[in-house]
Amino acid sequence: MPKTFVFGPYRLDAAAGILFHGxxxxxxxxxxxxxxxxxxxxxxxxxxxxxxxxxxxxxxAIEDSNLTVQIAAIRRILGEHHGGACWIETLPRRGYRYIGPAVAVDDPDAAVTAALTQLALPDRPSIAVLPFSNLSGDLEQDHVADGMVDDIVTGLARIKGLFVIARHSTATYKGRTLDVKQVGSELGVRYVLEGSIRKSGSNVRVSVQMVDASTGAHVWAERYDRSASDIFALQDEIALSAVGAIAPSIRRAEIDRVKRKRPDSLDAYDLVLRAQFDVDSGMPERVIRALVLLERAIQLDPDYALAHGNAAMCHHCLFLRAGWQEANRAASIRHARLALLHGQDDATALTLAGFSLGMDGHDRGAAFTAFEAALAISPSSALTYILGSVLLGWGGEAERAIAWSERGMRLSPFDPWAFAAFDAQAMSHLLRGRYDEACNAAYKSVHANPAHSITYVQLAAALAKSGRLEDARYAAARVLELHPTFRFNRQFAGVNCAPALAEALGDALRLAGLPG
Structure with missing residues (x-):
């Protein structure tokens, strides 16, 4: 039986060849x-x-211009009602795609047809941001909610390798009661972000949650309570914070997903994902394991910037924590340069490259050029702020280091690199003589990554400066358990530590009993 398609205010009778408006x-x-x-x-x-x-x-045999004329006619007709001209999307050099309101099929076999035409998931993480619900009863908040969704979509679209459904495609779900699994199936995405906004008096509460549409499981959720005094600044702040938190949440979910795949079925992207958890650990024995996967990924795709960026981080870890071998330092810099070469559109690759160039190449100018490029691509990149804070900390720029670390932690409170942000705070407070604050930050660093020796280095120094020598010596003993060859002067030389900081930290670590 011939089909009739219903979408928005239109009904298209395919058998009769007629489009109806109402x-x-x-x-x-x-x-x-x-x-x-x-x-x-x-x-x-x-x-x-x-x-x-x-x-x-x-x-x-027909010229392309004939097709262009017919598509223009369709857009003109659809554009006369409800702004439908944008429902037909041009795919340069490929063709076209309908991205308007959801299509219903008036067909006795519609259920079978829908199952057969279900969109396949992309081979990269994919997300749709649904219209936020306005729970306040104030129609003015509709504009705020829509603007927030626009900003979140724009921010997510800047994340390299993330497939993001366009805003006008998800707008058709506004005001509807939704089944997240159905939405994921209809749009062909793995993750769905939904939220609500409620204004009460002078305050606004925005709740956001991300769901794995294939399972219905919650991946991430957050609630923001703010004053509504400057509603547009609030809109920007929440959108930036949400994007910053979503990115590492998706990364964790994708890592968990790829762990369930057979090792012999992994492509370069999957190999990098599988290596990521070990890269982020900062543990020499684990980054050696990660390097095996990263080298496989680079063999499959020699221009894969993120693989090179992660390989640079692995060699950086091995240089500082496994014997200060020049070969590791050189490899860190080499992979960093390749990440810069191939990753001009990848904020994470630029960030990792910048960190290695700054720490191992002692070129902070090049590092911050890379960081600035990363933030231009993705202003919500928490990792850029966190790793930048470490470079600023070792460079003796205490107040700027603290500001960058706090910005990174606001964007991603549970980031796997949180320990590094707290390290930057600890050494910066110590340099400024704020020893209680230094201790507090160092304790947070230890809590965030208790297996990393540098966290105990910062704790030992802060405790010694606070006059708590017994506790400082315990922390120093933990440093040597985790890193038996640790020598603080070699550490300072390795990271190009600022002279004033080297003097302050060196005095404290010597008191704690660590060898210079």
């Missing part, structure tokens, strides 16, 4: 109707030019 037929030619029918039938999927030509001009 009950009224629309003046659209037969070829344009046939093209529109194919596009809406394959809702959300790219339709190649060849398929469109075969539909409207079967077995004919």
């Amino acid at each position: 009950a009224e037929p629309v003046a659209l030619g037969q070829r344009a109707v046939a093209l529109l029918a194919l596009l809406v039938e394959r809702e959300g999927k790219p339709v190649a030019k060849e398929a469109l030509f075969e539909t409207a001009w079967p077995a004919q």
Whole structure:
């Protein structure tokens, strides 16, 4: 039985070749109707030019301009009602795609058809941000909620390798009661972000949650309570914070997912994901394991910037924590330069490269050029602020280091690199003579990563400066348990420590009993 497609205010009778707006037929030619029918039938999927030509001009040799004219006619008609001109998306050099309101099929076999045409998930993490619900009863908040969603979509779209559904595709779900699994299936995405906004008096509460649409499991949730005094600044702040938190949450979820795959089925992307947890640990024996996977990824894709960036971090760890071997330092710098070369559109790769160039290459100018490029691509990159704070800390720029570390932690409170942000705070407070604050930050660092020797280095120094020598000596003993060859002067030389900080830390670590 021929199909009838219903979308927005339109009904397209494919058998009759007529497009209706409500009950009224629309003046659209037969070829344009046939093209529109194919596009809406394959809702959300790219339709190649060849398929469109075969539909409207079967077995004919036709110039591209003829197709362009027909698509323009469709857009003009749809644009006359409800701004539908944007429902047909151009895919340069490929074809077109329908991304308008959800399409219903008036067809006795519709359920079977829907199952057969279900969108396949992309081979990269994918997310749709649904319209936020306005729970306040104040229609003005609709604009705020919509603006927040726009900002979040824009921020997520800057994350390299993340497939983000366009805002006008998800707008069709506004005001509807939703099944997240169904949304994920309809849009072809693994993750769905949903939220609500409620204004009460002079305060605004925004709640956001991310769900794995394939399982219905919650991946991340947060609530923001703010004053509504400057609603647009609030909108920007929450969007930036949400994007900063979403990025590492997706990364953790993707790492968990790829761990369930067979090792012999992994491509370069999967190999980097599987290595990531060990890279982030900062533990020599674990980064050696990560390097095996990263080297496989680079063999598969020699231009993979993120693989090079992570390899640089592994060699950085081995240089500082496994014997100060020049080969590791050189490898760190080499991979960092390759990450810069191939990763101009990847904020994470630029960040990792910048860190290695600053720490191991002692080129802080190059490092912050890379960090600035990363933040231009992704202003919500928490990792950039965190690793930047470490360089600033060792460089003796105490107040700026603290500011960067706090910014990074606001964006990603549970980041796997949180210990590094607290380290930056600890050494910076110590340099400024704020020993209680230094102790507090160092304790947080130990709690965030108790297996990393540098956290105990900062704790030993802060405790010694506070006059708590017994506790400082215990922390120093933990340093040598975790890093038996530790010598603080070699550490300072390795990271190009600022002279004033080296003097302050050296005096404290000597009191704690660590060898110079």
